[in-house]
Amino acid sequence: MGDLVQVPLHGRRVSGWVLEVGDASTGFAAVDASRLARVERRLSCGPSPEVVDLSAWVAANWAGPRRAVLVSASPEVRVPRLGPPSRRAAADGSGFSVSLLRRGPLVEPETVVRSALRHGPVVVVVPTIGVARRIAAAMRADGASTVLASQSWAGAAAGVDVVVGARSAVLTRAPEIGALVVIDEHDDALQEERSPTWHARDVAVERARRLGIPVVLHSPVPSLAALAIASPDVGHDERDAWPEVAVIDREGPSLVTAPLTEAVRDRSRRVLCIVNTKGRSRLLACGACRALATCEHCEAAVSQSDAGGFECRRCGARRPPVCRRCGASKMANLRPGVSRIVEELAAASGGREVAEIRANADVGGAPILVGTEAALHRRVDVDSVWFLDADQELTAPRYRAVESFMGSVVRAARLVGRGGTVAVQSVDPSSPVLAALAARDVDALAEREKGVRRALGLPPFGVLARVVGDVPLPEPTLGATATAVGPNEVLIKGASRPDVLEMVAHMRGSGRIRAYLDPPRV
Numbered sequence: 001m002g003d004l005v006q007v008p009l010h011g012r013r014v015s016g017w018v019l020e021v022g023d024a025s026t027g028f029a030a031v032d033a034s035r036l037a038r039v040e041r042r043l044s045c046g047p048s049p050e051v052v053d054l055s056a057w058v059a060a061n062w063a064g065p066r067r068a069v070l071v072s073a074s075p076e077v078r079v080p081r082l083g084p085p086s087r088r089a090a091a092d093g094s095g096f097s098v099s100l101l102r103r104g105p106l107v108e109p110e111t112v113v114r115s116a117l118r119h120g121p122v123v124v125v126v127p128t129i130g131v132a133r134r135i136a137a138a139m140r141a142d143g144a145s146t147v148l149a150s151q152s153w154a155g156a157a158a159g160v161d162v163v164v165g166a167r168s169a170v171l172t173r174a175p176e177i178g179a180l181v182v183i184d185e186h187d188d189a190l191q192e193e194r195s196p197t198w199h200a201r202d203v204a205v206e207r208a209r210r211l212g213i214p215v216v217l218h219s220p221v222p223s224l225a226a227l228a229i230a231s232p233d234v235g236h237d238e239r240d241a242w243p244e245v246a247v248i249d250r251e252g253p254s255l256v257t258a259p260l261t262e263a264v265r266d267r268s269r270r271v272l273c274i275v276n277t278k279g280r281s282r283l284l285a286c287g288a289c290r291a292l293a294t295c296e297h298c299e300a301a302v303s304q305s306d307a308g309g310f311e312c313r314r315c316g317a318r319r320p321p322v323c324r325r326c327g328a329s330k331m332a333n334l335r336p337g338v339s340r341i342v343e344e345l346a347a348a349s350g351g352r353e354v355a356e357i358r359a360n361a362d363v364g365g366a367p368i369l370v371g372t373e374a375a376l377h378r379r380v381d382v383d384s385v386w387f388l389d390a391d392q393e394l395t396a397p398r399y400r401a402v403e404s405f406m407g408s409v410v411r412a413a414r415l416v417g418r419g420g421t422v423a424v425q426s427v428d429p430s431s432p433v434l435a436a437l438a439a440r441d442v443d444a445l446a447e448r449e450k451g452v453r454r455a456l457g458l459p460p461f462g463v464l465a466r467v468v469g470d471v472p473l474p475e476p477t478l479g480a481t482a483t484a485v486g487p488n489e490v491l492i493k494g495a496s497r498p499d500v501l502e503m504v505a506h507m508r509g510s511g512r513i514r515a516y517l518d519p520p521r522v
Contacts, residue, residue: 001049002173004074007037017046017070044078045157046070048173054207055171061497063465063504063515064196072192073171075153085159086145091120091178097214098205100230102442104241105220105413109183110138112218113162117144119214120178123156124164125200127187128377132164135183139164167192170200170207180204180215186223186407188400188520197516201226220413221406221442224449228460239440243413243420247438250425253332255388256344257425264349264368269383272357272369272415274376274408275341276392286323287330290427294395296324298456301395304331313397315456316483341388342370376411384421385412391426394433398521399458402433402449409437457493459518463500465492466522469513474506482507491522 003018018039047055051073059066101112109126113135116122126132132148139146139162147155149165149172156163157173165172167190170180182190182204190200201217202225208215217226220241235241248259255275264271284293284304293302293310300314310319322329338356345368346354355363357371357378369380373393376385387393393405412422426434436444454461467482467490474482474490479499485491490507494500497517504515 002046002052004043004046004078005039006041006043007039009037013040015043017052017074019052044075044080045082045154045173046075047073047171048157048175050207050210051171051173054203054210057206058198058203059196060501061202062196062198062517063501064194064198064517068194068196069171069198072168073173076150079154079157082154082158085175086155087121087159087161087176088145089117089120089161089178091176091213092118093212094119094178094214096209096212098208098230099214099216100222100226100232101216101218101235102222102232102238103218103220103235104238105410106241106243106418107220107235108138109218110135112183112216113139113164113181114142116179116181116214116216117161121159121161121174121176122163122179122181123149123169123172123174123177124162124181124183125170125190125204126164126166126183127189129166130377130379131183132166132169135164136162167200170203177211177213179213180208181218182216183218184220184407184410185217185226186219186221186403186410188404188407191518191520193520195514195516197518197520199225199518205229220410221403221445223400223403224446224453225460227446227450238442242440243416243418243422245409245413245438245440246421246423247429247434248423248425249429250389250427254344255341255425256348259423260386260388260425261348263384263386263423264345264352264354267352267367270367270369270381271384271386272371272375272380272382272412273341273345273386273388274371274373274412275338275388276372284331285427286326286328287332288328289323289326291323291325292391292395292428293323293331298399298452299395300397300401301392314399314401338370338372345370373408376408376415380415382415382420384423385416386423386425387412388425390424390434391428394426394431399453399456399464400520402445406437406445457495463494463497463517464519464522465494465500465504466490466516466519467492467504467507467513468516469507469511471507471511471513474503477503 006015055069058069136146144161146162147160149169159175163174182201185201192198204215295312295317297317298315302310302312305311310321342354353366354368355366357375470488480494480503482490482492492503
């Protein structure tokens with residue numbers, strides 16, 4: 001099972017996976033033996049039988065094509081045969097369990113992997129290949145046989161002590177696994193954006209359950225989805241593993257505040273400024289009291305429609321264009337761009353060089369850097385990271401907006417390290433989210449998000465599905481409702497996964513659709 005083979009089909013030669021093995025007269029009683037095609041040749045090793053079975057669960061649980069899951073689980077190049085194992089450790093048979101480790105962002109993830117190795121060979125899933133390379137180097141230095149899943153599928157399938165890789169590593173073929181580890185389970189990069197939109201965290205938990213082995217989830221800021229699975233094991237020195245986090249009161253229309261000006265003029269420090277302008281709705285603030293224009297139901301930023309009213313893109317609520325705090329109707333539109341920020345910083349920095357971080361561009365030794373959140377994935381040496389317009393991220397029309405922003409703060413913390421500073425500018429610095437962030441109180445952040453999500457029936461207290469396709473809008477059922485959110489686009493909201501999957505199946509019966517369960521960008 002799992003091997004890639006070639007068979008004839010309607011005069012063509014096509015490749016596919018062996019998903020089941022049996023005798024046509026007994027094992028496949030429902031199949032007409034005369035219609036079975038002969039396997040012409042075996043092309044490559046493929047997923048193990050255990051992963052083949054897991055792929056069916058993934059496809060069904062996220063309402064997507066099984067083929068896409070099998071592609072993620074297969075080698076990119078043909079592997080005719082597997083070599084001998086090179087592992088030293090052996091699985092200890094400790095049984096299935098889920099551990100959620102909450103450690104500060106400055107705690108090296110290698111410590112989590114080393115601890116998991118006591119169970120035997122481990123598969124480690126991380127958000128990016130850069131993190132995978134660093135962990136692999138550390139494990140090799142410790143003497144553990146280690147491969148990168150993306151570079152040595154055959155080595156992982158043969159058997160080593162540590163297999164480490166990005167999202168698809170959770171599906172890699174690896175014999176006699178002792179434990180599964182997911183680093184930074186909160187990170188959006190661990191979720192597949194194409195259908196089926198599986199999340200490596202959830203797949204790791206299910207795979208560990210089937211294998212009867214421990215799974216370790218790690219995060220400085222655990223997602224509510226992880227907290228619904230297990231209670232966090234909090235490090236005793238958690239707050240010491242954070243850099244300084246400063247919340248700055250953003251006064252006036254400019255993002256270049258007085259504290260920021262002081263920071264960029266300090267010639268002993270290198271500063272990275274983050275501002276996002278792509279793919280965001282406009283941000284409005286009251287012209288009288290400076291309060292952000294947000295939704296009274298879910299706290300997302302509202303935008304102004306052509307008719308003049310306020311609309312929330314997160315929950316669909318509408319209201320008149322007046323300030324919730326003082327009742328004024330005059331609003332200011334806050335939409336600074338990266339290029340303008342570069343110009344303003346150049347004028348405020350006292351002659352210091354300012355460089356914009358772009359894809360694959362070399363910023364040299366510029367002491368002041370400006371970029372979108374993508375810059376946080378660069379290995380730049382900086383003393384402080386400034387989020388110039390945190391309100392735009394915290395009030396974005398996505399139900400996971402706060403979690404996504406906290407993920408960005410974690411990446412910033414790792415860039416500045418001990419002794420560095422993460423500065424967050426806001427027109428509402430006393431908001432509960434920012435107060436908890438300044439105190440590095442992860443529990444308070446989680447409790448606030450739980451309250452909002454539970455009240456609105458959002459994950460993990462409900463299930464969402466985004467369906468794209470030219471099919472009729474389904475009627476509501478006892479457990480799920482569907483809302484048109486765009487041309488040929490429907491958002492399904494339900495109390496349970498079976499309710500939502502049932503409605504998706506009903507829509508699929510009406511025509512061709514693409515379904516995205518747990519959509520990351522809604």
